[in-house]
Amino acid sequence: MPDAALAPLPDDLRRRVEALLASTTADGVPRRRLLGVTGPPGAGKSTLSARLRAAFADRCVVVPMDGFHLAQTELERIGRADRKGAPDTFDAAGYVALLRRLREPAPGQTVYAPEYRRDLRNGVAGAIAVPADVPLVVTEGNYLLLDDHGFAPVRDLLDACWYVELPEEVRAERLVARHRLFGKSADAATAWTHGPDQxxxxxxxxxxxRADLVVEVP
Incomplete structure (x- = not known):
């Protein structure tokens, strides 16, 4: 959904982000802050992240965890393609390494992050640019608060983490619609939603x- 079509970020969430960004260095330069947005598949993480990006414009970049999906060919090779999206189908160590780079960017250095392309069923390296002077990085994904499968360091690398949730029936409907949009039949979309996704x-x-805040995105 284009940012222009998004509902505005609620005022209480905007105030929370402004407070997060209020910290500066001794020279008055805004400190880089990492905000995590997590929750189950279909809960609205990407929508909330897009609203944050729209609200804070040139002060914010969104870096989804999904860019660290293992490639489809690799999932097929190791026999995990039938549960793509599970914790062990991601390069968790690569994601943690990126977050560490984002926390302490070298002066003047742009960090590049991968982006997952649903149409390709693969990540695309170097697709998201994060300039050193951007004070807010929003990172969204399912496993930001998980403490196993290699994701344990993530929580301590985030300045705050919000958990997004929806009523289960609404979340499931959205997932089925998403899977159908990207090519699954009605039966396959339903089976995947109530199988691996669930x-x-x-x-x-x-x-x-473990979240700092629980929010619901309409």
């Missing part, structure tokens, strides 16, 4: 208590 959602739900 198993991942149950895992993510167990991390909810």
């Amino acid at each position: 198993r991942n959602a149950d895992l993510v739900a167990g991390t909810r208590a």
